[in-house]
Amino acid sequence: MPTINDVAKAAGVSPSTVSYVLSGRRPISAETRARVQAAIAELGFHPHAGARALASSKTNVIALVAPLRVDVNVPVIMQFATAVVTAARSYNHDVLLLTKDEGTAGLERVAHSTMVDALILMDLERDDLRIPALRKLKQPSVLIGLPADHTGIACVDLDFGAAARTALSHLAGHGHRRIGLVGPSPAVYRRQTTYADRFLAGFLEASADLGLRTVTHPCEPGAEGVRSCMADLDAELDGLTALVVHNEEALRPLLDLLRATGRRVPEDISIVAICPRDVAISMPVNLTSIDIPAHDVGTLAVETAMRLLEGRRVEYTRLLEPSLVERDSCREISTSHR
Amino acid sequence: MPTINDVAKAAGVSPSTVSYVLSGRRPISAETRARVQAAIAELGFHPHAGARALASSKTNVIALVAPLRVDVNVPVIMQFATAVVTAARSYNHDVLLLTKDEGTAGLERVAHSTMVDALILMDLERDDLRIPALRKLKQPSVLIGLPADHTGIACVDLDFGAAARTALSHLAGHGHRRIGLVGPSPAVYRRQTTYADRFLAGFLEASADLGLRTVTHPCEPGAEGVRSCMADLDAELDGLTALVVHNEEALRPLLDLLRATGRRVPEDISIVAICPRDVAISMPVNLTSIDIPAHDVGTLAVETAMRLLEGRRVEYTRLLEPSLVERDSCREISTSHR
């Protein structure tokens, strides 16, 4: 492996000049620059990352802390990860992948040993123990999610409260007055993953504002979970004409159940789902849905991190506006139901 | 951030002694060691990764090159990734995540700049362009998959040929003689991802050996793809009593289709699936399946990489034996069909 010294000799300049050609931090004449670049190309020189990190205290690596349990939401997590890696590369950074289950120790390890310049975390819980640890690090961090006390830490996410409101307004606009929420599984609420709470709060608020009759229920995974969730919803409020579904896993069994029980979508019952686009269009009925913009969120997280690294100001809480896409699962309510 | 010098002063020893305590490369007396460790703990010392890499030319990082397209097989990819990260951590390594679409350039970048000690790649194609590039690197690499010319590069994967044979033997053992293969999507064959070919070859071979009547067909994604695949299979061989399904996406729509057309599983038609365990048991019928042991494969890939780094000998091609788990989708063929 050639070093910067080899390049310098080949180009007949000093190593520092090569460095300045590479970094552009000082003006270098066009001829010299050309000569240096030729030498770099010819020798196939790549600066040694460790040496660089040591001398400059910059690694050009960011950490991504992902929940690598394999249960739920895998595609969404993957979308986040893809977006983060792609965006990071566009800023000439690489991504070190950590698992959530290393907890606080993992963060501290990579931060203290100066392996990364910044951290991006996903799947934050309401009172996430990692937050205080993050505050102590010299590297900045960006959260995908919105834990309770996030002062001083940048957060990026979909505005789940607004998403709930958007869903309900859409249904209300189509004349629906009795609406059920099929929520995430109880496990999600238990973990206090923040999007669930925020969605529920927005739902209840909008329901009141719009004067709707609504009922909400978490939904266990699997066909049985869906059956009992629907039973509960029906029991607590009869004449449901629409459902908001904030639970990707439940979608397919729910549609199966509705079909089996003779409730047609959207003729008898309308549905708005909160899920990634590709999930919405892979169902037997193309679902009117509010997208979970994993790509945008991931990209924005990286952009925010980069801004932070440049010492620029950032908005510390960025909640992306939800956007509802109409497909085939919502219909103006038939007058008989009004 | 304290440095090794700070620790040395605090413990009243030289920096090299601290280093030897850390690495264990030379004997250090118990008392000295204790004093040094106390100092390390007290100061919260973490060695600087870059400095370490520079001095020792070891990074303790491995690259994982994953296909981050979000279409197919996401859960399996995630399982591989999880296993790799977890295993790497158990060897005190971290994982740098690269996307496949950076191609050769990405590999060369991280290798030449000495960011990683070894590379693990997944989703290899038959004549993968990255193979020759890998051969030129000074770092060793391990492939998850089995491209055509892999001489000198370690490969790890499920033995898909054996998996096909196992599936057919199982069905033959239950009296089935007319069997269809629902293959991966044509896109997978087109990409020449190697597992598809290997499975197909094993299938045809075993079919001949066992004297079976079989027919095979790729299967486009979605309900329509499944419908036309089944139509083709039925047209080319009537009296099918069993299916081997090597296409996770197709499973659900296939089961829907069979139900809709009045073919009961397993009463009228038996099914063996090749898919991860959790997919097999999340279907309306619990499927008899051959697991894709993503966890084992990922772990083995890391172990192999570590062996290579230690300069130990490894088996250059490790194909894991398939194991079939009986569940509810296979049945002894009824005599009327014999």
Next chain:
DNA sequence: AGGCTCCGTCGAAGCGCTTCGACGATGGCT
């Protein structure tokens, strides 16, 4: 008792890069 061999520790030399201060050479002022 003298010579060896270990053992435990130290000092110093790098690893390959960035960055700061310095310096000669230009060129634009007054």
Next chain:
DNA sequence: AGCCATCGTCGAAGCGCTTCGACGGAGCCT
């Protein structure tokens, strides 16, 4: 004509660690 900036380049220091050779002391042998 003389002075001061500015430009382009160089040299050297230093980032924090590992590792090699060296060295005093202890224990063993003969």
